[in-house]
Every structure is written in structure tokens, then in C-alpha cells.
Amino acid sequence: MIGIFDSGIGGLTVVRAVRKALPDHDLLYYGDTARSPYGAKSVDTIRDYALENIRFLLDEGADIIVAACNSASSAAPEVMTGRYKTPVFEVVTPAVEAALQATRTGRIGVIGTRATIGSGIYESLLQKADPEVRVHSAPCPLLVPLVEEGWLKKPETTMIVKKYLHPLKVRRIDTLILGCTHYPVLKETIGRKIGKRVRLIDASTAVAAAVKSFLKDHPDIDQKMRKDGSDRFVVSDSTPQFENTARVILKRTVRLETVRH
Numbered sequence: 001m002i003g004i005f006d007s008g009i010g011g012l013t014v015v016r017a018v019r020k021a022l023p024d025h026d027l028l029y030y031g032d033t034a035r036s037p038y039g040a041k042s043v044d045t046i047r048d049y050a051l052e053n054i055r056f057l058l059d060e061g062a063d064i065i066v067a068a069c070n071s072a073s074s075a076a077p078e079v080m081t082g083r084y085k086t087p088v089f090e091v092v093t094p095a096v097e098a099a100l101q102a103t104r105t106g107r108i109g110v111i112g113t114r115a116t117i118g119s120g121i122y123e124s125l126l127q128k129a130d131p132e133v134r135v136h137s138a139p140c141p142l143l144v145p146l147v148e149e150g151w152l153k154k155p156e157t158t159m160i161v162k163k164y165l166h167p168l169k170v171r172r173i174d175t176l177i178l179g180c181t182h183y184p185v186l187k188e189t190i191g192r193k194i195g196k197r198v199r200l201i202d203a204s205t206a207v208a209a210a211v212k213s214f215l216k217d218h219p220d221i222d223q224k225m226r227k228d229g230s231d232r233f234v235v236s237d238s239t240p241q242f243e244n245t246a247r248v249i250l251k252r253t254v255r256l257e258t259v260r261h
């Protein structure tokens with residue numbers, strides 16, 4: 001089974017993309033809602049949470065894990081460097097590759113949580129791949145709570161998005177990395193406010209494509225995976241709000257199981 005985790009609801013954008021790319025593979029989603037949001041916490045804390053989430057998914061029998069969280073991907077080098085026997089995918093590298101392919105002018109914007117932007121991971125990977133690119137980043141700490149709260153179409157959310165994007169807009173970026181898995185839920189508003197000429201990079205589709213191509217290249221792993229098209233959704237704290245927003249993202253009702261740490 002493919003195990004996917006995030007701090008909360010954001011990783012469901014990755015579930016949606018993985019389900020589309022691999023309709024039959026069994027999925028297990030773990031949302032660490034009791035400790036969400038991650039993006040405002042220290043690197044050490046996020047790293048500990050990420051490693052615990054990976055352990056949980058391994059204990060549940062995951063054959064592949066996706067860290068569907070930029071904050072965890074950037075805080076835990078173990079996620080980035082393949083310390084585990086079980087393949088662990090992160091969301092930063094696929095987004096970087098997609099942005100480098102998309103940009104024409106080399107002016108790339110990145111938005112994410114304070115933890116992700118503070119880690120400097122996007123700048124360093126983008127510039128390592130192409131020293132000519134100019135990277136402009138902006139932390140957007142209010143967007144995760146707005147998504148978790150389901151404030152997707154509220155005028156207040158549009159105003160906050162506009163304010164966060166303004167510094168990137170004046171830099172005339174042509175590509176914007178949505179460096180947090182919660183943000184694709186606000187894609188329409190972000191697209192409207194940054195302008196239609198700017199390409200939006202959504203890591204959820206990029207990482208789903210990476211998982212699919214990995215499985216094609218590793219039939220030994222693929223063959224032993226269950227393919228009943230089933231999914232389970234486990235959270236560390238269940239709230240009606242999570243269920244509502246999950247319904248909006250996945251366009252269906254999900255049954256939540258709760259585990260306590």
C-alpha cells in the first residue's frame with residue numbers, strides 16, 4: 001500500500017493526485033491533525049513528527065511512503081536522502097524539477113510555511129540545478145489555518161492571498177511554486193491574484209507522476225502491492241471541520257479513523 005502523510009488536510013491534494021495516477025493501488029493516509037500546523041514549529045520538532053509518521057506508516061505495512069508535506073520534507077533530511085529501505089518520496093524535488101521546466105525567464109517564486117521558506121531548501125535546490133535562476137520566496141503562515149478552516153472562497157482569504165503575493169508580483173516572476181500541499185486547494189484564488197501569465201507548480205501532481213514512474217521501473221515492488229483501489233484515512237484528532245474540508249478536496253465523504261500518539 002502507498003502510505004501518505006501530512007500535518008492535516010493538505011496532503012489530501014496528494015491523495016487526489018496519486019489516486020488519479022494510480023487508480024488501483026491501496027492507499028493509507030495519515031493526517032497528524034492533533035499536532036497541526038507543522039509550519040510554525042521548529043525544525044527539530046517537525047523532524048521528530050515526520051519520523052514518527054513514517055514509523056506509523058511502516059508499522060501499518062506501507063510499501064512506499066509519500067511525505068505529502070513540504071515542512072516535513074524540508075525539515076527531515078532522512079526523508080530527502082533515502083535512509084529507509086522502504087522508498088520515501090518527498091514533495092520538494094518534484095516541484096523544483098517542474099518549476100525549472102516551466103520557467104522561461106528564470107524568475108521563480110516560492111510560497112510556503114515559515115518552516116519551509118526558512119529552511120531555504122527551494123532556493124538551494126533551484127540554484128544548484130541552475131545558478132542563473134532568481135528565486136523570490138514568501139512565507140504565507142495564515143494560509144494553512146484558512147484552508148483547515150474551510151475558508152476557501154471568503155473575501156478575507158482573497159485579501160490575504162493578494163497581500164502575500166504582492167512582493168512576488170512586483171518581481172515579475174513567471175513561475176510560482178505552491179510550496180505547501182495545502183495551497184492547491186486555493187489554486188484558483190492564487191492564480192487570479194498572481195496573474196494568468198504565471199505558471200503555478202503544484203507538487204501534488206509532480207510527486208504522483210514520480211511515484212507512478214518509480215513503480216513502472218520497479219516491478220518487484222509494484223507486484224507485491226495490494227491493488228483493490230481501497231483507501232483508509234487515519235488522523236490523530238478527528239474534527240467535523242476536517243471531514244468537511246476533506247469532502248471538498250476529494251469530492252466524497254471519507255470515514256476517519258483516529259489513532260492517539
Ligand code: DGL
Pocket residue numbers: 006007008010011036037038039040068069070071072113116144179180181182
Ligand atoms: N501541508 C504542509 C506543508 O506542505 C504543512 C502545513 C502545516 O502544517 O503548517 O508544508
